[in-house]
Amino acid sequence: MSAxxxxxxxxxxxxxxxxxxPDAPVFAEPWQAQAFALAVALNExxxxxxxxxxxxxxxxxxxxxxxADGSDYYAHWLAALEALLREKGVAAPELVDALSASWQRxxxxxxxxxxxxxxxxxxxxxx
Amino acid sequence: MTDKHHHDHHDHHHDNExxxxxxxxxxxxxxxxxxxxxxxxxxxxxVETYEHKVGPRNGARVVAKAWTDPEFAEWLARDxxxxxxxxxxxxxxxEHMQAVFNTPDTHNLIxxxxxxxxxxTVLGVPPVxxxxxxxxxxxxxxxxxxxxxxxxxxxxxxxxxVWDSTxxxxxxxxxxxxxxxxxxxxxxxxxxITRDSMIGTxxxxxxxxxxxxxxxxxxxxxxxxx
Numbered sequence: 001m002s003a004x005x006x007x008x009x010x011x012x013x014x015x016x017x018x019x020x021x022p023d024a025p026v027f028a029e030p031w032q033a034q035a036f037a038l039a040v041a042l043n044e045x046x047x048x049x050x051x052x053x054x055x056x057x058x059x060x061x062x063x064x065x066x067x068a069d070g071s072d073y074y075a076h077w078l079a080a081l082e083a084l085l086r087e088k089g090v091a092a093p094e095l096v097d098a099l100s101a102s103w104q105r106x107x108x109x110x111x112x113x114x115x116x117x118x119x120x121x122x123x124x125x126x127x
Numbered sequence: 128m129t130d131k132h133h134h135d136h137h138d139h140h141h142d143n144e145x146x147x148x149x150x151x152x153x154x155x156x157x158x159x160x161x162x163x164x165x166x167x168x169x170x171x172x173x174v175e176t177y178e179h180k181v182g183p184r185n186g187a188r189v190v191a192k193a194w195t196d197p198e199f200a201e202w203l204a205r206d207x208x209x210x211x212x213x214x215x216x217x218x219x220x221x222e223h224m225q226a227v228f229n230t231p232d233t234h235n236l237i238x239x240x241x242x243x244x245x246x247x248t249v250l251g252v253p254p255v256x257x258x259x260x261x262x263x264x265x266x267x268x269x270x271x272x273x274x275x276x277x278x279x280x281x282x283x284x285x286x287x288x289v290w291d292s293t294x295x296x297x298x299x300x301x302x303x304x305x306x307x308x309x310x311x312x313x314x315x316x317x318x319x320i321t322r323d324s325m326i327g328t329x330x331x332x333x334x335x336x337x338x339x340x341x342x343x344x345x346x347x348x349x350x351x352x353x
Binding site for chain 1: 157173266276
């Protein structure tokens, strides 16, 4: 092995992350599973092809700020989903922003242990 | 029902909080449900499927059958999509599958350099490292370095072939059957087949071994032991 180590040339050496084992949970948080399922369901419904999806996702994961450990993968996944839904005229970003804020207010106003409902947003109905 | 307060000064132990990502997913779900584009129950079913039902055990069954049934192995090599579907595993995105067989001369490794295309049908949802930029670039540039990170050192003369998946075509590796497994049933063999051995970043377990790290060939390989 006399050639320079390519790993140091590219600047992105691969290292197995700690805790990476066959039994690692598939999704780190529930929202990741939900976002995953939304894309799968919308593809099955025919809203976009899987090729369109792969193109949208690869645009996101190729963005300069992507984390080297892949921990932001589902953040990219979600961004790709939002971008496709915007392109398809299904969900305008302003509406997604407004509803996200509404869900956060609703969560805050919901006593622990009870289901969070959008109606629990103190400002619900004013949008 | 509780003594919680609705003040600006909130108590983290009692209030529910949605992080921004969770809130955005909820927002999308709300919009898509109102438009009739998704059924929340169907979303839950997909989550359940990928968390618990679809996983590397499917792929292990495919490989174990290929190890024990030469006709199936031949079919798998020729038309993996159909051979895998015959066991009840069909792709949700209509993607085609190709099975790449390890041989004494060639070791196969799969990657998706573009994003994270992965044979979900047989392996479930990909591990975090598969989706991370270092693996996606290094698997192509320096596959032996990547394999070394997984503790896998192949003989110098073994050729490492890297397969770049796409949305339309996904690969799975069919590892070589470990030695001293002639007496094992298909079910017993399936237990030896790990997820990583079907990605190419590992080898199957050996009978009686307690964990991953069993090396092939099992002996006489300089540098094989770590």
